[in-house]
Amino acid sequence: MSRPSDSAGSGDPTDSVDTVGGPVLSVERLGVTSSRYSLVENVSLQIGAGERVGLIGESGSGKTLTALAILGLLPETLRASGSVRLRGADVDLVGASEHDLADIRGRLVSMVFQEPMTALNPTMRVGRQVAEVMLVHETVAGRQEADAAAVALLADVGLPEPAAVARAYPHQLSGGQRQRVVLAIALANNPALLICDEPTTALDVTVQALVLDLVTRGVTARDAALLFISHDLAVVATVCRRVLVMYGGVVVEAGPVEQILTAPRHRYTEGLVAASTIETTDAQGRLRTIRGSVPGHGRYPVGCVFANRCDAATSACEVEPPWVGESVDVGYACHHPVSSGGGVDA
Amino acid sequence: MRARLFAHPGFVVGAVIVGAVVLMAAVSYVWTPYDPTFVDASSRLLSPSWSHPFGTDKFGRDVFSQILMGSRTTLFVGFVAVGVAAAVGVPLGIVSAMAPRYVDEPLMRGSDLLLAFPALLLAIMFSAVYGASTLTAMVAIGIASIPSFARVIRSGALQVMRQEYVLAARVAGRGPVAVGVRHVLPNVASLVIVQASVSFAIAVLAEAALSYLGLGTPPPTPSWGRMLQESQELLFVAPRLSVFPGAAIALAVLGFNLLGDGLRDVLDPRLEDQR
Numbered sequence: 001m002s003r004p005s006d007s008a009g010s011g012d013p014t015d016s017v018d019t020v021g022g023p024v025l026s027v028e029r030l031g032v033t034s035s036r037y038s039l040v041e042n043v044s045l046q047i048g049a050g051e052r053v054g055l056i057g058e059s060g061s062g063k064t065l066t067a068l069a070i071l072g073l074l075p076e077t078l079r080a081s082g083s084v085r086l087r088g089a090d091v092d093l094v095g096a097s098e099h100d101l102a103d104i105r106g107r108l109v110s111m112v113f114q115e116p117m118t119a120l121n122p123t124m125r126v127g128r129q130v131a132e133v134m135l136v137h138e139t140v141a142g143r144q145e146a147d148a149a150a151v152a153l154l155a156d157v158g159l160p161e162p163a164a165v166a167r168a169y170p171h172q173l174s175g176g177q178r179q180r181v182v183l184a185i186a187l188a189n190n191p192a193l194l195i196c197d198e199p200t201t202a203l204d205v206t207v208q209a210l211v212l213d214l215v216t217r218g219v220t221a222r223d224a225a226l227l228f229i230s231h232d233l234a235v236v237a238t239v240c241r242r243v244l245v246m247y248g249g250v251v252v253e254a255g256p257v258e259q260i261l262t263a264p265r266h267r268y269t270e271g272l273v274a275a276s277t278i279e280t281t282d283a284q285g286r287l288r289t290i291r292g293s294v295p296g297h298g299r300y301p302v303g304c305v306f307a308n309r310c311d312a313a314t315s316a317c318e319v320e321p322p323w324v325g326e327s328v329d330v331g332y333a334c335h336h337p338v339s340s341g342g343g344v345d346a
Numbered sequence: 347m348r349a350r351l352f353a354h355p356g357f358v359v360g361a362v363i364v365g366a367v368v369l370m371a372a373v374s375y376v377w378t379p380y381d382p383t384f385v386d387a388s389s390r391l392l393s394p395s396w397s398h399p400f401g402t403d404k405f406g407r408d409v410f411s412q413i414l415m416g417s418r419t420t421l422f423v424g425f426v427a428v429g430v431a432a433a434v435g436v437p438l439g440i441v442s443a444m445a446p447r448y449v450d451e452p453l454m455r456g457s458d459l460l461l462a463f464p465a466l467l468l469a470i471m472f473s474a475v476y477g478a479s480t481l482t483a484m485v486a487i488g489i490a491s492i493p494s495f496a497r498v499i500r501s502g503a504l505q506v507m508r509q510e511y512v513l514a515a516r517v518a519g520r521g522p523v524a525v526g527v528r529h530v531l532p533n534v535a536s537l538v539i540v541q542a543s544v545s546f547a548i549a550v551l552a553e554a555a556l557s558y559l560g561l562g563t564p565p566p567t568p569s570w571g572r573m574l575q576e577s578q579e580l581l582f583v584a585p586r587l588s589v590f591p592g593a594a595i596a597l598a599v600l601g602f603n604l605l606g607d608g609l610r611d612v613l614d615p616r617l618e619d620q621r
Binding site: 110 | 447515516517520521522528
């Protein structure tokens with residue numbers, strides 16, 4: 001799945017970072033722990049204005065927890081550590097008070113959820129829900145302006161008859177229409193950062209392409225940073241220019257999309273890329289998979305988290321692999337990376 | 347919505363019965379065939395006739411007039427008890443569902459404690475302390491109904507809290523109070539209505555029971571419960587005296603239950619496409 005409009009993103013991805021104001025989002029050594037387990041460890045990433053960054057991983061790899069930690073929305077049983085700085089916010093979002101966070105959320109950062117069927121309040125008209133987020137942060141003068149702005153936003157996300165949609169209740173809309181409403185809410189206050197958590201997983205393929213296009217256009221028009229969470233490599237390749245691969249709560253590899261998809265270095269990324277194509281098969285003619293399954297929390301191997309499922313694992317992998325690369329945005333953490341030729345480094 | 351309400355047989359029957367009770371109460375303010383408290387020794391224990399549709403009791407008071415007047419008490423107790431229970435129970439349930447565990451636990455254990463205490467016993471205690479009156483009895487019944495409100499609303503609110511739109515509201519920067527009032531409360535409103543109708547029926551029954559025990563509405567104010575009590579000693583002489591207030595209580599309770607069920611079915615916007 002690719003569209004011409006998105007292949008335009010080429011060249012060094014880091015040159016699009018707005019160096020004047022610094023990165024929009026700067027996450028440093030973010031960790032999430034429950035009372036017993038460490039669920040996310042040492043996640044660092046930076047996103048500049050207008051940059052679209054993907055976060056890939058299997059279910060349970062910590063993608064969504066990372067997003068919730070950035071928003072300060074972790075369940076009360078979990079604790080975050082590290083640092084999350086957002087341009088325009090005076091405070092570190094990790095450990096910020098609920099009052100400060102409420103002011104930041106919806107204004108500087110917003111989020112699109114996976115399940116459009118439950119992301120809207122069934123008892124409120126759609127237009128009111130779009131207007132509400134503007135009224136909360138007083139980005140419009142009053143109720144009438146908010147209502148008018150809501151209709152304009154609904155038109156922006158390509159909903160036909162936006163005025164009629166604004167008067168509708170969520171159950172009167174289809175899944176794709178609802179997800180566009182959710183996107184309209186997320187973009188209402190022109191946030192500096194938009195987080196999308198598998199926004200198209202619940203949609204069928206044709207609607208998926210449309211929503212992805214709207215997300216891309218929405219953030220581009222606002223010069224906003226995008227953190228796009230997905231398990232779908234094709235979707236991430238469509239939307240993003242840079243990608244981080246998560247496994248077992250840690251970032252195992254990061255880099256430009258083309259590089260990750262065509263020349264992965266980490267063994268997990270290699271397996272993930274191989275598993276997502278139907279063009280290559282193994283010796284028995286079966287589709288490629290990664291052997292084993294994602295371990296439960298706390299059952300990851302010591303050292304490299306991927307060691308117990310990795311064909312290249314040796315005793316060296318019992319030690320946590322260091323990050324190899326020029327920055328947190330490009331590099332990998334593997335003792336036996338895939339060489340550019342496809343073999344194993346010494 | 348209106349069309350669907352009137353297509354719901356339970357709602358229609360319930361609404362007619364509740365409407366009749368309300369109408370009786372309204373009419374009793376302007377007109378009753380006789381003064382319901384007027385004692386006429388010459389016309390004691392008359393059988394139903396054109397001049398006395400439901401007959402007269404042992405003091406010669408007109409039963410039909412008393413039933414009309416008694417409907418006021420029935421509505422009054424329902425509103426007081428449900429009002430007290432909902433005003434405290436609904437916020438308690440929502441707060442309990444939204445608050446961290448160290449707030450939720452004491453609230454719910456406290457409500458368990460209250461739930462374990464029999465409602466009638468509480469009402470008897472209140473009557474002993476503050477004197478027997480309709481109001482004290484009903485405040486007591488209302489207080490005793492708080493836990494059931496709080497629990498039902500809490501469980502509903504917990505379900506709502508798991509929905510992504512609550513998370514979305516927080517992502518939009520909504521504070522906890524706004525989330526509770528604008529996003530959680532409307533989505534548990536149908537539960538509140540159903541619970542209110544059930545509690546209303548229970549309160550009507552409780553008032554009847556307390557009046558029967560002589561702890562509710564004091565004489566001479568007509569009350570269906572006390573009419574039932576007064577008819578007891580004449581059960582074999584004039585059984586109709588217990589039939590009329592008994593039937594009135596049963597019908598009113600049925601009406602409020604049917605009305606609540608109908609409203610629950612119709613008010614839920616999510617069910618709209620399924621019927």
